[in-house]
Amino acid sequence: MPALLLLLLLSLSMGGELVPCSSAGEGQFAFQGFAAANLTLDGLAAVMPNGLLALTNFTLQTKGHAFNPTPLRFLDVNGATNSTAVARSFSTSFVFAIVSNYDGLSDQGLAFVVAPTTNFSTAIAGQYLGLLDATNGAASDHILAVELDTIMNPEFRDINSNHVGINVNSLISRKAKPAGYYGDDGATFRDLMLNSREPMQVWVDYDGQARQLNVTLAPAHEPKPRYPLLSEAIDLSSVLTETMYVGFSSSSGVVSTHHYVLGWSFSLDGPAPPLDFSKLPALPRVGSKHRSMVLALVLPLATVLIIAAVLAAASFFVWRRRRFAEVREDWEDEFGPHRFAYKDLFRATDGFKNGNLLGAGGFGKVYKGVLPGSNLEIAVKRVSHDSRQGIREFIAEVVTIGRLRHRNLAQLQGYCRRNGELLLVYDYMENGSLDKYLYNNNGPTLDWPQRYWIIKGVASSLLYLHEDWEQVVIHRDIKASNVLLDKQMNGRLGDFGLARLYDHGTDAQTTHVVGTMGYLAPELVRTGKATPSTDVFAFGVFLLEVVCGRRPIESGQHNNRVVLVDWVLEHHRNGSIIDTVDPRLMGKFNTDEVTLVLKLGLLCTHPSPNVRPPVQKVMQYLDGVQLVPDLPSTYMSYSMLVLMENEGFDSYIMSCPPPGMTICSVSDVSSATVLLDGR
The missing domain is CATH 3.30.200.20 (Phosphorylase Kinase; domain 1)
Known part of the structure; x- marks a missing residue:
């Protein structure tokens, strides 16, 4: 007993108070200075005679680490496997200071780290903070870090040169904010300079039940603010391993800087023990004589560097201006x-x-x-x-x-x-174009409710273009590859590069023929006049395309071209229209809805534009307000119509590009049309 008492008195006399963690199960300690602390140190890290932990010194491009040597059990297994184990709550508090010889100028910062190892031999100094290498981390690293960063590194998307960030397996922060703290009202924000040479206190608290990580910052000697600086919803169960080490990492670069830790406490499943500021070691003073001598050496060199920088900046400005030059009139x-x-x-x-x-x-x-x-x-x-x-x-x-x-x-x-x-x-549409879901046999497919929803969405957009907007907009290139899918798989009609506009109540003007082979209405090729009815024709082909999962024109068994409209029409006449449905639906569809869409597709692709329904009628059919009428007996197949044309339509078809390729014109095209072919 006397020996134990003597050891405790000796520890206090050296400026450190230690509540040790005798096992990973207890998970609590407090260091009021580090003179008597048992830490795992490497690199530049060292404990100074007064108990101050220095993570770095004035050595350039080197790293330093300080870890509690005992691994702590961070996952609450309780008979579960590691994959189902839950991360325990933990809390830590530490006082740090970043001290440089130059006002407002310092090197890289430091980080509080939770890691599965204390071996960071492969990590890089400088902007990598001695934590990761140039690959910038992977999920297998299992590293949680709270960085106190004083250099802005664009490669890590830093928000500024004075910020606090939460990092998981990467030096790109999940969340970051400028250094500072909130007043008790939660609205007033007070800035703090991390490299001010003044001690500051950090609290890192993780609630395992709420899965919430909070980081709070304040000047030393001030109570913990009510509102955290950073609050991130994160489940650390998949980030942490069963046992982890806690500690600090820092690195030096080219500016002489010291990174100090004055005191540190930690606890699992409860708040970290409070730190007693009266027992923390004092920071060394930065002498004015030393600074003056350094400045006397640096200033002449700085003058030369400034001149070189001005010349380089001028050259860069000229190069940059040329690089980003635009055409403006x-x-x-x-x-x-x-x-x-x-x-x-x-x-x-x-x-x-x-x-x-x-x-x-x-x-x-x-x-x-x-x-x-x-x-x-x-x-x-x-x-x-x-x-x-x-x-x-x-x-x-x-x-x-x-x-x-x-x-x-x-x-x-x-x-x-x-x-x-x-x-x-x-x-940007997250899920790309519709055609990849229709024609990529090795990729994902769409079920019938998704297809029907997309069809109704495109019809709604077409009604807006033709009737509801202040002018009539003719899209002229409606097809599956121009229907894009957003994050919720809503169909959005895109690519307006071929669109034309005119006022309501006026007639469309004759233009050059543009569009995609297989979607062109017969009268469009004869007259060159794009109208709402020519859009309806293309929409009808699109309906068949979505239901059948086939392109408008495909190669048959003997290398002959099979026109989708004719193929569906033939099945309709034979009473087997359901046989045209995409086999990848595997029979899982609403027969009434599928039949409605197929019949509507044939009605919209009728050779006579006067028979095709306007888009308002199309919406009523799709919404079930009206029944789709039977096809008239005069319905002529697309191929037969081509054979009967006397104005060169047959020769045009023979000379057209492959199916699915957008064409610009039958004849020469003005540059205004060539500007944007469809896709």
Whole structure:
């Protein structure tokens, strides 16, 4: 007993109070200074004579770690397997200080770490904080860290150079906020500079039952704020292993900086023991004489560096201006809100990297991007254009179409012109285009309720375009590949590159023939006049396409072309129309709904435009308000109509591109049309 009492008195006299964790089951300790602490240290980490834990010193590009040597049991197994074990609640509190020789300037920060090992020999110093290597972590690392970061590293998407972040298996924070703390009202926010040389206290609390991680920051000697700085809903059961080590990690870079920990407490299944500030070691003073000597050495070098930096900045400015140069003309001022800066689109798509490529074809390429600032996900289509012909009229229509607003339309946000190309910006659709679900036998398929929902959505958007908007909008390229699916699998009609507009009550003007082979109405080829009825024809083909899971034109057994409309019409006449349903539905569909859609598809593709129903009628049929009428006996097959044409339609069909490819025109096409082929 006297020996134990002597040991305790010796510990107190050296400035440290220790409540040890004698086993992983207890999981509680407190260090009021570290003079008598048993820690696992490596790298630059060392305990100073007064009990101060220094994680780094003035050595450049090196790391330091300090861990409690006893692993703690973080998962409550209770007979369960590790995969079903639940993470226990825990709480920790520590006082730290970041001390540099230069006001407001320091090196990398430090992090509180929960890890399955104390061996970080493969980790990198500098911006990696001695935690991870250049791969920036993986799920198998099982690392939880709360970083106190004083350098902004764009590669890790840091929000600024003075922030607190919650990190899981990565140095890219799940959540981060500028360093500071909230007042008792929860609204007043007070900034803190992490590298102010002043001690600060951090609390990290995890509620295993609520699965909530809170991080709180405050100046030393002040009570714990009522509201945490960071609060993240996270289940650590899959992040942590059964036993883990707790400690600190830091690293040095090129600015002489000390990272200190003055005191630390930890507890499993309860609040961490409070720290007694009267027993914490004092921070060393930063001498003004030493700073003056350093500045005397640094200032001449800094002058040379500043001159070099100014020259480099000027060169960079000229290079950057050329790199992001755009084509702008006076008439585009009226379209300002719809004009995107090329540099924003360049950054959003990571420089149009192949890793962001969504699709490519004769129309150009489409890239996924995230707009800086708003974090809005977009799709950017790059196509060529001739700025000398028709571009003003085309941009005017693009901007007009950008005003369309409907839940089943893929929103066209705007455009940008640069050199010889046009960039069109659309909303990004998470699930891509409908055709990949219809024709990819190795990929996912859609059940009948999903298909019927998509059909009704596209019909609703077409009703908006034809009748409900302030002008009549003719889409001219309705097909499965131009129907995009959002996160909830709602069908959205997109790609308005071929669309044309005119006022209600007026007739559509004759234009060049554009569209996709297999969806073109017969009269469109003869007259070149796109109308709501030609859109209805394409929509009818689309209906058959969705139900049958077949393309509008396919190669038959003897390499002859099979037209989907004729194939369904033949089955309808033979009383076997149900046999045309996509076999991947495996008979799991509503027979009445399928029959309705197939008959409606045939009615919409009637050779005579006067027989085709307007979209308002189509919606009534789909909603069950009216029954689809029987097909008239005069219904002539698509192929027969082609054979009877006397105006070159048959030769046109023979010379058309492969099925599914968008064409621009039977004859020469103006550049305004060539600007954006469909897909």
